[in-house]
Amino acid sequence: MSYPASGIHTATPVSFPSQHSHSNNVGGHGGPPIGGGGGGGGGPPAGGAPVPDSYFTESKKGEVNELKVLLKNFATERDPQRKRDIIKKVIAYMTLGIDVSRLFTDMMLAIETRDLVIKKMVYLYLCNYAHSHPDLAQMCTNTLQKDCGNEDPMVRGLALRSLCSLNLPQMVEYISEPLRKSLQDHHAYVRKTGVMGILKLFYLDREAFQECNFTDILYDMLRDVDPTVVANCIRVLNEVMAKSDNGGMAINRAIMLHLLNRIHEFSEFDLVVVIELVHRYIPANAEEGYQIMNLLDPVLRTSSSAAVLATVKAFLSMVDSIGSTATEIQEIKEQIVSRVKAPLITLVASGSNEGCYVMLKQVEQLVELCPRLFDDEYRQFYIRFNEPTHVKYLKVKILPLLANPDTAPDIVAELAEIVNDNNMQLSRLAIQSMAKIACRNTGGPGAAESIAQRMVDFLDLNVQHVQSEAATALTLMVRKHPELKPVCCQSLARTLRYVEEGSGKASIIWLLGECCDIVQDAPYALEKLIDDYDNLKDIRVKQNLLNATMKIFFARPPETQRMLGRLMIKVTDDVSSQDLHDRGLLYYRLLKSGADPKSILAHIVSNSKSTIPGEILFTEEDDKELRAELMQEFDSLAIIYGKTAVNFIKPEYQVVFK
Numbered sequence: 001m002s003y004p005a006s007g008i009h010t011a012t013p014v015s016f017p018s019q020h021s022h023s024n025n026v027g028g029h030g031g032p033p034i035g036g037g038g039g040g041g042g043g044p045p046a047g048g049a050p051v052p053d054s055y056f057t058e059s060k061k062g063e064v065n066e067l068k069v070l071l072k073n074f075a076t077e078r079d080p081q082r083k084r085d086i087i088k089k090v091i092a093y094m095t096l097g098i099d100v101s102r103l104f105t106d107m108m109l110a111i112e113t114r115d116l117v118i119k120k121m122v123y124l125y126l127c128n129y130a131h132s133h134p135d136l137a138q139m140c141t142n143t144l145q146k147d148c149g150n151e152d153p154m155v156r157g158l159a160l161r162s163l164c165s166l167n168l169p170q171m172v173e174y175i176s177e178p179l180r181k182s183l184q185d186h187h188a189y190v191r192k193t194g195v196m197g198i199l200k201l202f203y204l205d206r207e208a209f210q211e212c213n214f215t216d217i218l219y220d221m222l223r224d225v226d227p228t229v230v231a232n233c234i235r236v237l238n239e240v241m242a243k244s245d246n247g248g249m250a251i252n253r254a255i256m257l258h259l260l261n262r263i264h265e266f267s268e269f270d271l272v273v274v275i276e277l278v279h280r281y282i283p284a285n286a287e288e289g290y291q292i293m294n295l296l297d298p299v300l301r302t303s304s305s306a307a308v309l310a311t312v313k314a315f316l317s318m319v320d321s322i323g324s325t326a327t328e329i330q331e332i333k334e335q336i337v338s339r340v341k342a343p344l345i346t347l348v349a350s351g352s353n354e355g356c357y358v359m360l361k362q363v364e365q366l367v368e369l370c371p372r373l374f375d376d377e378y379r380q381f382y383i384r385f386n387e388p389t390h391v392k393y394l395k396v397k398i399l400p401l402l403a404n405p406d407t408a409p410d411i412v413a414e415l416a417e418i419v420n421d422n423n424m425q426l427s428r429l430a431i432q433s434m435a436k437i438a439c440r441n442t443g444g445p446g447a448a449e450s451i452a453q454r455m456v457d458f459l460d461l462n463v464q465h466v467q468s469e470a471a472t473a474l475t476l477m478v479r480k481h482p483e484l485k486p487v488c489c490q491s492l493a494r495t496l497r498y499v500e501e502g503s504g505k506a507s508i509i510w511l512l513g514e515c516c517d518i519v520q521d522a523p524y525a526l527e528k529l530i531d532d533y534d535n536l537k538d539i540r541v542k543q544n545l546l547n548a549t550m551k552i553f554f555a556r557p558p559e560t561q562r563m564l565g566r567l568m569i570k571v572t573d574d575v576s577s578q579d580l581h582d583r584g585l586l587y588y589r590l591l592k593s594g595a596d597p598k599s600i601l602a603h604i605v606s607n608s609k610s611t612i613p614g615e616i617l618f619t620e621e622d623d624k625e626l627r628a629e630l631m632q633e634f635d636s637l638a639i640i641y642g643k644t645a646v647n648f649i650k651p652e653y654q655v656v657f658k
Helices: 053-072 074-078 080-095 101-109 116-129 134-139 141-147 153-165 169-182 188-204 206-211 214-223 227-240 253-261 268-279 286-301 305-317 326-350 353-369 375-381 389-402 408-418 424-440 447-459 464-480 482-488 492-496 502-514 522-531 539-555 557-573 578-592 597-608 624-631 637-641
Strands: none
Touching: 053 080, 053 101, 080 101, 080 116, 101 116, 101 134, 116 153, 134 141, 134 169, 141 153, 141 169, 153 169, 153 188, 169 188, 188 206, 188 214, 188 227, 214 227, 214 253, 227 268, 253 268, 253 286, 268 286, 268 305, 286 305, 286 326, 305 326, 305 353, 326 353, 326 375, 353 389, 353 624, 353 637, 375 389, 375 408, 389 408, 389 424, 408 424, 408 447, 424 447, 424 464, 447 464, 447 482, 464 482, 464 502, 492 502, 492 522, 502 522, 502 539, 522 539, 522 557, 539 557, 539 578, 557 578
């Protein structure tokens, strides 16, 4: 099979309009101007000299006192706009971390207003400082309760949210009744605010939560006509029941089908909340499982990557319930991946760079779950010049997973072009990916030999990182395909003189030891390193030098005996590495014992001569157990990090779904 060269496939650059940052000029003090004044007290003094923080603290204290006077001013009460500007400045100071708690009494008096903007800012202030003035905060309870019955639904919802956000234990008795009434309000905004208020009550006083029987009320509200209210009920139930046996709200067939039949009503964010329930639901039989899949199928046509990924996870979670045998389960998985392939590829190509990376990580997991299904889309994983490096790296890692006898020639040619990239890490990854294609035997007849020849050509390039990585790749290929030795050993002795990186030099030394029966000048190339042993710094080079010299000694004793003796003296006297020192002593005692090491070596070498069949991976690369665990956490940070949640989430924050 021929492996034609191809250029790097790039996309047409897209120009984006420039984005201007809009800053709110709120006077010289960091807030909106009051009257005509402003001044420059909030800015640094002229001259550019550093000023201690106390300067700003002292200057703000005077301004806070000024605000206190203005809030008490009768003229302020008669001018709503002026009052609004003053309160805006108070909130601005509060957001900057300046202590304005001394204004609590004056701000509490400002709550009696019909101006919704002022009321909202005052509520925000009260919630922020209620913990430092609990007695004063309790005095505004009557006003908040009265506003909970206001004719304006915005005021009702705002007052209820603020009442629940005061977070004071003594307020529990004042919260329960407004919450109960809000759940029956005719306006959806008030109802959804009340549902979230129930969660705040749960953390404030769980006994009061149980006494009010809010759990059953929330289950009843799953039939609410407003989808946002329903989604909030699900969120609250999941959190309230997080430590139950279900790891969240209990689900039955009636609830599940009711929610899925209304799936088209939910917004993008609420849609994900509903679909996540499917992950924990176990269908009673295959028919019910397929029914749920059919109800979720329209979600795959949405432009929301979160909803699509949640749907994919929901499909995969039901496979074990639908299939009865291992073969049937694998067939169902392949059918699911085939169905979701097109939406995923579309989202990879159309999303932002960050979204693209997340989608690629999920796709990588699916490619390993069901090999060959994404092979025909391999061109979608070619890198583009305007992509960020992390996306390029991931695409290069995915490409060898898509190689088959038909696609491998194009993929190898594309990777060979990437080797010339100025980005050293990207160049290294391209070489590693080419080696994976050869080691996995996915390229078809002649692929491994063709790739090995490319690696030998890379050794002749005068680029250190390319030479080093190509040598490392050749070691993997020779381990998997010993018959490639004649191809790999063409220029090893010459390359050894020029490679400076420790990993590359160690790899070439290993290859010289493996190919000593073919490379005639192998012992002489290593002898120069033995004579220069004291100048070798990399421990990998020293270890491979010892191993390779031992191999050559058993194959060609007369040429190697003297140099091996000199090396043994140096290694056993070397205290820079305990492992190297002990290994040298082991080899020395083996030779001195009088045993026949040739028979031992012959047994080892005879076992290593056979080609490893199929796509069997090396032991260090075989991570099937980890991949299976990650599939259980699909569509989560576990996929992005490449490790299960228990390895990056503290135990107290873990929720185990059973």
